[in-house]
Amino acid sequence: MLASPQLRAFNDIRIRFVSGAGRDAAAASGIDVTARLRCDQRGSFVEFVGHFSERDEAPAPFQEQFYLQRCQIFRIGPSTQLWIVNTVEDEANEAVYPRTFTAEFKSEESSDTFFDAIHSPNKGFFLSFETEVITEDDVSVAAMKLPNGSTEVAKDSSKFDKKIEASSAKMYFHYYGQLLHQQNMLQDYVRTGTYYAAVVENRADFQGRVVVDVGAGSGILSLFAAQAGAKHVYAVEASSMADYARKLIAGNHVLSQRITVIHGKVEDVELPEKADVLISEPMGTLLVNERMLESYIIARDRFLVPGGKMFPGLGRIHMAPFSDEYLFVEIANKALFWQQQSYYGVDLTPLHNAAFQGYFSQPVVDAFDPRLLVAPPAMHSLDLTSMKEEDLYDIVIPLTFTATMAARVHGIACWFDVLFNGSTIPRWLTTAPGAPTTHWYQLRLVLSQPLYVMAGQTITTRLHLSAHSAQSYTINLSMSTTSWGAGAGQGATIQSSSGKFDLKEPYYRMSQMPAYTWTQEQQLQDGAGVSLQGAQMSPYGA
Ligand SMILES: C[S@@+](CC[C@H](N)C(=O)[O-])C[C@H]1O[C@@H](n2cnc3c(N)ncnc32)[C@H](O)[C@@H]1O
Numbered sequence: 001m002l003a004s005p006q007l008r009a010f011n012d013i014r015i016r017f018v019s020g021a022g023r024d025a026a027a028a029s030g031i032d033v034t035a036r037l038r039c040d041q042r043g044s045f046v047e048f049v050g051h052f053s054e055r056d057e058a059p060a061p062f063q064e065q066f067y068l069q070r071c072q073i074f075r076i077g078p079s080t081q082l083w084i085v086n087t088v089e090d091e092a093n094e095a096v097y098p099r100t101f102t103a104e105f106k107s108e109e110s111s112d113t114f115f116d117a118i119h120s121p122n123k124g125f126f127l128s129f130e131t132e133v134i135t136e137d138d139v140s141v142a143a144m145k146l147p148n149g150s151t152e153v154a155k156d157s158s159k160f161d162k163k164i165e166a167s168s169a170k171m172y173f174h175y176y177g178q179l180l181h182q183q184n185m186l187q188d189y190v191r192t193g194t195y196y197a198a199v200v201e202n203r204a205d206f207q208g209r210v211v212v213d214v215g216a217g218s219g220i221l222s223l224f225a226a227q228a229g230a231k232h233v234y235a236v237e238a239s240s241m242a243d244y245a246r247k248l249i250a251g252n253h254v255l256s257q258r259i260t261v262i263h264g265k266v267e268d269v270e271l272p273e274k275a276d277v278l279i280s281e282p283m284g285t286l287l288v289n290e291r292m293l294e295s296y297i298i299a300r301d302r303f304l305v306p307g308g309k310m311f312p313g314l315g316r317i318h319m320a321p322f323s324d325e326y327l328f329v330e331i332a333n334k335a336l337f338w339q340q341q342s343y344y345g346v347d348l349t350p351l352h353n354a355a356f357q358g359y360f361s362q363p364v365v366d367a368f369d370p371r372l373l374v375a376p377p378a379m380h381s382l383d384l385t386s387m388k389e390e391d392l393y394d395i396v397i398p399l400t401f402t403a404t405m406a407a408r409v410h411g412i413a414c415w416f417d418v419l420f421n422g423s424t425i426p427r428w429l430t431t432a433p434g435a436p437t438t439h440w441y442q443l444r445l446v447l448s449q450p451l452y453v454m455a456g457q458t459i460t461t462r463l464h465l466s467a468h469s470a471q472s473y474t475i476n477l478s479m480s481t482t483s484w485g486a487g488a489g490q491g492a493t494i495q496s497s498s499g500k501f502d503l504k505e506p507y508y509r510m511s512q513m514p515a516y517t518w519t520q521e522q523q524l525q526d527g528a529g530v531s532l533q534g535a536q537m538s539p540y541g542a
Contacts (some may be wrong), residue, residue, distance in 0.1 A: 236266050317397070403453040413443070
């Protein structure tokens with residue numbers, strides 16, 4: 001470890017470009033580069049100042065800067081390191097491209113000193129490098145064999161940026177960069193306790209394995225995986241929470257040796273080896289909100305060995321028609337304001353209809369009593385181990401329910417569960433009504449035009465979820481009933497109703513938690529035998 005402040009020269013590092021964009025590609029055609037590599041006073045960035053020197057041409061100036069704190073450094077041999085650097089190339093679009101270098105030190109000791117210095121919490125040191133940078137002839141990443149597999153080319157680089165609005169992503173990662181929101185998830189003991197149980201009860205799946213934690217947040221799942229004996233965990237986190245995760249992990253000494261935090265998106269970062277297991281908590285409201293399941297699937301395709309395990313590996317959305325007069329009246333009444341004909345002398349009624357529709361376009365997030373359901377639920381499964389990322393762009397769910405009672409149906413209620421298919425004990429994490437409440441609660445889509453049903457009558461439903469670039473979904477719901485009973489013939493449609501909802505704009509309804517109706521035995525079976533304390537409604541719900 002370097003004392004501070006101290007000048008340190010590493011004159012003996014050979015740097016090789018391995019992959020990257022722009023200039024690196026040109027450089028990969030065999031041009032020698034001489035460069036000086038140095039740090040700023042706080043040790044926060046590295047700067048190359050150098051010259052391309054082609055055999056017969058005059059040297060062309062070449063300058064490069066990147067931040068050391070954003071550099072992922074892996075030891076891939078006794079005196080060799082792999083540096084993955086995110087450089088901003090396209091400033092207009094804030095596009096970030098990873099570049100990869102290998103750094104060969106003259107000795108193992110020199111490599112260790114550099115590694116320790118870079119990872120020192122005390123950034124008050126000087127580093128200065130005078131070194132020769134040599135490009136590799138026709139180096140391809142695939143050909144660059146590492147001790148435990150090969151690095152993966154960032155094929156999906158910027159895939160996230162292409163489909164998600166920059167403003168949405170900025171707010172999203174700002175939200176997750178705050179400890180209070182990570183705490184909210186950690187304090188959902190149903191959620192975190194079920195993950196913990198799923199990992200430690202399935203040690204055999206983690207023992208000696210390489211694990212990638214997709215969207216690591218505070219790093220909690222990485223620490224669980226390390227507790228269960230993982231050989232190494234790569235904790236990938238896109239928000240600035242990565243810095244806190246590093247701190248938390250460093251403070252858990254016994255485990256920290258086996259965890260590397262990587263600050264970046266799973267779509268962009270490169271890892272030095274493939275994973276045997278992926279672990280993640282990518283679920284949003286209605287399972288799919290936030291569109292993080294897509295990142296989980298991209299991570300599967302980029303990092304997981306064939307046949308590797310995924311925790312979770314299956315997600316299911318459950319749906320059932322419900323009847324809730326209070327909720328319906330509450331929403332309808334919100335628009336009453338716009339029925340005033342003399343608001344400070346102004347007639348507001350021209351906007352009443354728009355306001356009424358606006359309130360009904362908000363999915364309602366709260367915990368409700370399962371006795372409000374008027375038919376047994378149906379479900380739609382997402383096999384996260386095999387489905388394609390594109391399958392999540394457009395999800396059409398046709399359903400048929402049979403009413404068990406006469407009721408006025410106000411819409412459809414939805415919740416989800418996920419399966420950790422551990423080889424020792426499979427576990428479910430459920431957000432069902434009546435089960436111990438999670439911070440996801442449940443979701444209800446309320447129709448402005450309710451339907452009347454009789455016991456035994458069929459309710460035909462179609463739910464269409466279309467992903468949008470603000471990391472959420474537009475939902476179209478249609479429900480209809482047909483004639484029934486003797487003489488009903490082919491069952492013509494006698495009532496229908498539809499609604500359009502934006503999953504990004506839910507109505508978080510503060511309500512009394514219903515008394516738990518599940519038996520203790522059922523709670524334990526579902527891995528949810530702990531109660532919710534302190535969890536709060538969150539705009540993302542994950
Ligand atoms: C729901 S939180 C879960 C955090 C943590 N794993 C836990 O269980 O407490 C999801 C995390 O994934 C991160 N994330 C979302 N999309 C990501 C992506 N494409 N690449 C890397 N991290 C991502 C978010 O910043 C957030 O911290």
